[in-house]
Amino acid sequence: MNLLRQSLSKLAVIWALAIVFLGLTFTTDNFFSVMNLRNILDQQAFILIIAGFATIVIISGGFDVSLGAIYILSPIVALKVENSTGSLLYMILAGAAVGIAAGIVNGLIIAYGNINSFITTLATSFILFGLAYILSDGSILSISDIETRSFVTKKIFGITSATWMALVFLIISWILLERTRFGRSVFAVGGNIEAARLSGIRVARLQIIAFTLGGFGAGLAGALNSIRTTSAQASDDFSVIFAVIAAIVVGGTSIAGGSGAIWRSIAGVFFIAVLVNGFNLNGIDPVYQRIIQGLVILLAVGADSIRSKRNT
Amino acid sequence: MKIEVKEISKRFGATLALDSVSLTFESGEIHTLVGENGAGKSTLGKIIAGVYQKDSGTILIDGQVIEYASTYEALQRGITIIAQELSLVPSRSVIENVFLGIEDTAGPFVARKKLRERFTKLVASSGIDINPDTPVGALRNGDQQKVEILRALARNSTTIVMDEPTARLSADETSALKRLIRDLKAKGHTIIFVSHFLNDVLEISDKISIMRDGRLVRTSLPSEENHNTLVEAMTGAGFGKAFPEKSASSQSGTAVLKVNNLTAGNRFKNISFEIKSGEILGIAGLVGSGRTELVRSIFGVDRFDSGSVEYLGKTITRFSPAQSINYGIGFLPESRKDQGIIPARSLSDNISLPHLRKLTRFGWINKSAERGLVNKFFALCGIKAASPQVHISTLSGGNQQKALFARSLAGSPKLFIADEPTRGVDVGSKRAIYDLLTAQAAAGMAILVVSSELDEVVGLTHRVLVMREGQIVKELAGKSVTENEVLEAAFSGKVS
Structure with a gap:
């Protein structure tokens, strides 16, 4: 009984995912099909690439809202590089470099300026968005070689290459967090600085590394996404950051830092993805979808807070 | 107001915190609850004040059965609790804190003038004089506690539960608080005093109820008890002396640490001393005398302005905790909760944290080496837990403290700096910690102990430095050191 309750609370997101999954399988015709499930998986690739390292940032006690702005700026720089060099490699490196640079700046300000990470990254978000407009001159940038699209869309064992890349990223972030000294330090700094x-523990260095990793993930995801869409502009949708944070929180990683796990974020991403897929298959108006999504996040976090209150 | 509790039980998860406890608190008495950590004394106090709800049993107030489900309802009956962790708003003024939630209003506005009048009356009737406009965060611990008491009085509380009120106070603040408690009693208030400072308990109580493992052992008068009988009843065993035999201080040992004219702004000034291997050196003084600031600077947490530190004959040039741990200096911080434990992690993670560098290759943690190190010090420090894998937050305060000792000792330090080594620790764990420290010193470790507990300073150390206003005002050594000498120097030692 006790064991059951423990696993219920510890694995809440898994149970929720399973219930939604089974519910949709039995009530919705087209849900449980190889094609639909593959689509769900492939659609999460870029969110997952960001979520792995973003989870590390949150466990370390930080909060990075600038990931959305990095996700917008990076493809603009990356496409400019691609347009002038014609090289896909340089393009991806440029995108990653934008993320790394932004992450280092965030980390330096937070660690040495002693400014709250939410405020810091909110401020740098504005700067990054501004840079995106200046560099793109407000216009749409397009990739010069459409053929390169296959770099992220090619199917390997039926799954897109972007999804495989996400898998690699998640494994790396899992190893970093669970098997290395760095990971232990992340938990320690987030748990009690x-x-x-x-x-x-060199706290400042650790924070800089964490934010740099976070920026790197978002920068790379932005560049890779622009290869898929073949274009980018400063006014693109940056709501990916909300999806990432929602998934991490729904998964059960503490927003206060100090506890959490990569698998939780993965489960959180898929819980929301399956939910949205279910809405779409059942023809629910996207407006209501958003409201329901918001309620689900509140429910997940609320349940978590009640649980931790009861345990103390 | 007479409060009777009858057959009260309370369970937290797997532990029965209170097991059918019956007790009577007469009106206008100072009734103390003593016991080790986990004995149930705080739990009982919190149930009476409505913080926790009992699982079974009854509470009678003046002979009537009363049910209340919150601190608010308890307050309506005139019962308030002053918790161990004060619950004030640090950025707001004293007067705002005192009347928080019960402000006089004129329409939607606070009637400031009326509040002032009430405050003046409150000060006059309680004898607690404190500037109403000071932000609470700027006050000393003892004064913050006074604000809590004023707050309780402002709500017309007749019964005040005080949970470990002296734990964070310096000696002078403690005696001021004791005076205040007696005044409150004289004015007819009932005080339920939860503490494990036995000297305070014996001095101040009208009645003492001793608890152990969730049960009431006995209620007696202070005249029937002494330090030893209390400890015996609390631990359930004949306990012997509170301190182990001191090892012979090695006069010939090599100097491990030498501090020369260390100065840091107005925190401490011209500090010079040395400590030899095998020696336990105590630093005593009032809270705020610069003791903690000094050891934090030596360990490399905070900067200092001038002076030098030699470790094993070499002058240290770069100061940081990481560097100090590398050198082989262990550090036990003052506050277990704020600076010690990582609550959401396992005991094992907590113990190995500073030593991961030695346990990793290319950043990868060698789990079996980690297990070996952790198990060794888990056993050495006598931590009572199912395994090193349990969350540290599930352990009692004493065991958490032992885990922090394991953390420091796992680095096999040559110098161990322990700031308040037994703060908030039950009597049984205290003795275990003293044994541990004495054994380590006998094996050659140099140990620097900062402590506010005079018996600890006198009973444990070979030599005592007394600090006052940031300076060392006295050095005491030998078997003849007494608590009075230390106290005298701490209060009035000559500052240059």
């Missing part, structure tokens, strides 16, 4: 400092 003073204790971590007194235990000899």
Whole structure:
């Protein structure tokens, strides 16, 4: 009984995912088909690439809202590089470099300026969006070689290459978090920053690395996404950041830092994805979809907060 | 107001915190609840004040059965709790905190003038004088506690539950609080005093109820008890002396740490001392005398302005906790909760944290080496837990503290700096910690102990430095050191 309750609360997101999954399988005709499930998987590739490292940032006690702006700026720089060099490699490197640079700046300000990470990244978001408009001159940038699209859309064992890349990213972030000294330090800094400092952890360096990783993920995802869509502009949709944070939180990683896991974020991403897919298959108006999504996030976080209150 | 509790039980998860406890608190008495951590004394206090709800049993107030489900309802009956962790709004002024939620209003506005009058009356009737406009965060711990008491009085509380009120106070603040408690009693208030400072308990109580493992052992008068009988009843065993035999201080040992004229702004000034291997050196003084600031600077947490530190004959040039741990200096911080434990992680993770560098290759943690190190110090420090894998937050305060000792000792330090090594620790764990420290010193470790507990300073250390206003005002050594000498120097030692 106790064990059951424990697993229920610890694995809440898995149970929720399973219930929605089974519910849709039995009530919706087209849900449980190889094609639909593959589509769901492939659509999450770019969110997953961001979510792995973003989870590390949140566990370390940080919060990075600038990932959305990085996701917009990176493809603009990347496409400019691609347009002038014609090289896909340079394009991807440029996109990643934008993310890394933004992450380092965020990290330096947060670690040495001692400014709250939410405020810091909110401010740098404005700057990054501004840079995106300046660099693109407000116009749409397009990729010069449409053929390169296959780099992210090619199917390998029936699944797109972008999804495979996401898998690699998730494995790397999982290993970093669970198997390395860096990961332990992330949990320690997020759990009790003073204790971590007194235990000899170089807190500033760790925060800079965490935000750099976060930026790197968003920069790369932005560049890869623009290969898929073949174009980018400064006014593109940056709501991917909301999807990422929602998934991390719904998965059960603590927004206060110190606890969480990569698998939780993966489960959170798919929970929301399956839910949205179900709405679409059942023809629910997208406007209502958003409202329901918002309620689901509140429910997940609320249940978590009640649970942790009861445990103390 | 007479409060009777009858056969009260309370369960938290797997632990029965209170097991059918019956007790009577007479009107206008100072009734103390003592016991080790986990004995149920705080739980009982919190149930009486409505913080927790009992699982079974009854509460009678003046002979009537009363049910209440919250602190608010308890307050309506005139019962308030002053918790261990104060619940004030630090950025707001004293007067705002005192009347928070019960402000006089004129329409939607706060009637400031009326509040002032009420505050003046409150000060006059309670004898607690404190500037109403100071932000609470700027006050000392003892004064913050006074604000809590004023707040309780402002709500017409007749019964005040005080949970470990002296735990965070310096010696002078403690005696001021004791005076205040006696005044409150004289004015007819009932005080339920939860504490494990036995000297305070014996001095102040009208009645003492001793608890162990969720049960009431006995209620007695202070004249019938002494330090030893209390400890015996609390631990359930004959306990012997509170401190182990001191090892012979090695006069010939090599100097491990040498501090020369260390100065940091107005925090401490011209501090010079040395500590040899095998020696336990105590630093005593009032809270705010610069003790903690000094050891934090030595360990490399905070900067200092001038002076130098030699470790094993070499002058340290770069100061940081990481560097110090590398050198082989262990550090136990003052506050277990704020600076010590990582609550959401396992005991094992908590213990190995500073030593991961030695346990990793290319960043990859060698789990079996980690397990070996953790198990060794888990056993050495006598931590009582099912396994090193349990969350540290599930352990009692004493065991969490032992885990922090394991964390420091796992680095095999040559110098161990322990700031308040037994703060908030039950009597049984205290003795275990003293044994541990004494054994480590006998094996050659140099140990620097900062402590506010005079018996600890006198009973444990070979030599004592007393600090006052950021300076060392006295050095005491030998078997003849007494608590009075230390206290005298701490209060009135000559500052240059």
